[in-house]
Amino acid sequence: xxxxxxxxxxxxxxxxxxxxxxxxxxxxxxxxxxxxxxxxxxxxxxxxxxxxxxxxxxxxxxxxxxxxxxxxxxxxxxxxxxxxxxxxxxxxxxxxxxxxxxxxxxxxxxxxxxx
Amino acid sequence: xxxxxxxxxxxxxxxxxxxxxxxxxxxxxxxxxxxxxxxxxxxxxxxxxxxxxxxxxxxxxxxxxxxxxxxxxxxxxxxxxxxxxxxxxxxxxxxxxxxxxxxxxxxxxxxxxx
Numbered sequence: 550x551x552x553x554x555x556x557x558x559x560x561x562x563x564x565x566x567x568x569x570x571x572x573x574x575x576x577x578x579x580x581x582x583x584x585x586x587x588x589x590x591x592x593x594x595x596x597x598x599x600x601x602x603x604x605x606x607x608x609x610x611x612x613x614x615x616x617x618x619x620x621x622x623x624x625x626x627x628x629x630x631x632x633x634x635x636x637x638x639x640x641x642x643x644x645x646x647x648x649x650x651x652x653x654x655x656x657x658x659x660x661x662x663x664x
Numbered sequence: 665x666x667x668x669x670x671x672x673x674x675x676x677x678x679x680x681x682x683x684x685x686x687x688x689x690x691x692x693x694x695x696x697x698x699x700x701x702x703x704x705x706x707x708x709x710x711x712x713x714x715x716x717x718x719x720x721x722x723x724x725x726x727x728x729x730x731x732x733x734x735x736x737x738x739x740x741x742x743x744x745x746x747x748x749x750x751x752x753x754x755x756x757x758x759x760x761x762x763x764x765x766x767x768x769x770x771x772x773x774x775x776x777x778x
Contacts, residue, residue, distance in 0.1 A: 555706075584766060594707075594754065594769035640706060650695055650758060651722065652767060654706040 552576065553643050555655035562631050563663050570626040570658045572641030578602075580646035583617065583624045588657070589637040600624060631662045667691050668770035670755050676776045683742040685773050687755030689735075695758040696738040697722075697767065698730060700751040707754065713738055745777040 554573045562568045574583065585597040598608060600617050608615045612629045628635050641655045667690030677683050687696060697712040699722075709722030711730040719730050727749060729741045742749055752774050756767040 553706075586769075592752075592772055594756075596766045596768060599766050642707075650765075650767075651709055651712065652697075652707075652756075654699075654708070656704060656706040 551655075552653040553641050553655035555639075555641055555658050557658045558656070559659045559661070561661045561663060564633060565630050567627060567629050568631055568660065570628075570639050570641075570660065572624045572626065572655060574622050574624065574641070574643045576622075576643060576645055578645045582644040584642040584644070584652070585615065585624075585626050586640045586642065587637045588640065594640075597626075628660075631660075633662050633664050636660060636662045668755060668757055668768060670753075670770040670773050672773060673771065674774045676778065677745055678778050679746055680744050683745050683775065683777075685740045685753055685755075685775070687738045687740070687770055689738075689757050691757060691759075691768075692735060693757040693759050694735075695767075696732065697756040697758075698728070698738065698740045699754045699756065700724065700749075701754060701772075702751050710740065710753075745775075747777050749775065750777045751775060 552575050581602045583600045587595045587597055598615055605617050614627045616625045638657045638659045640657045642652045644650055644652050669688045671686045695714055698710040699707040701707050708724045710724055710728050711719055711722055713719045713732040716732055731739045752772050754772050755770040758767045759765045
């Protein structure tokens, strides 16, 4: 069974629009960590954020914000006023406390921002 | 940026030949990982290491072996490459000071098996 599901395979938005990338996870652990990574067209993987299972506060960093809801097992990522530089593939990942820091990645969402 | 390099960056090989990919870090991190990235699958863990000579299997370990004789180097070997192993391979590291820290990734190696 997939531990991390990113149902949106591809999304296209026009520049300056807001966009939300969905991430749903599955775990039986009470202690776990969730991550978002960005992979721009150049191919490298860039760490964006980590959230642990005991901290449900939403986080905002500039145009980026993350909404963590344990009740729905979701960790969604919103980009406000999107820019062309936001075009990338975004991955959500889960690490479980009993998993030896193994990461389980979703299949990614490809975001295209149209100028 | 975390000091992680991968070599080679690109490789084309033929079915049945052995291939070794190298990951080198300058961060002295305890944990090192090998992933493969394929369309529709995201990143999948092949093997990981939690110390020198300490390794374990990941989700897709069949056909791969690893070795770690020094903290800074983690080698991934395909003993007899197959076309299904055509992929982009990423190495990652994480800090042991806080166990569940984020992983930092190398630039990737694009491997084509003909």
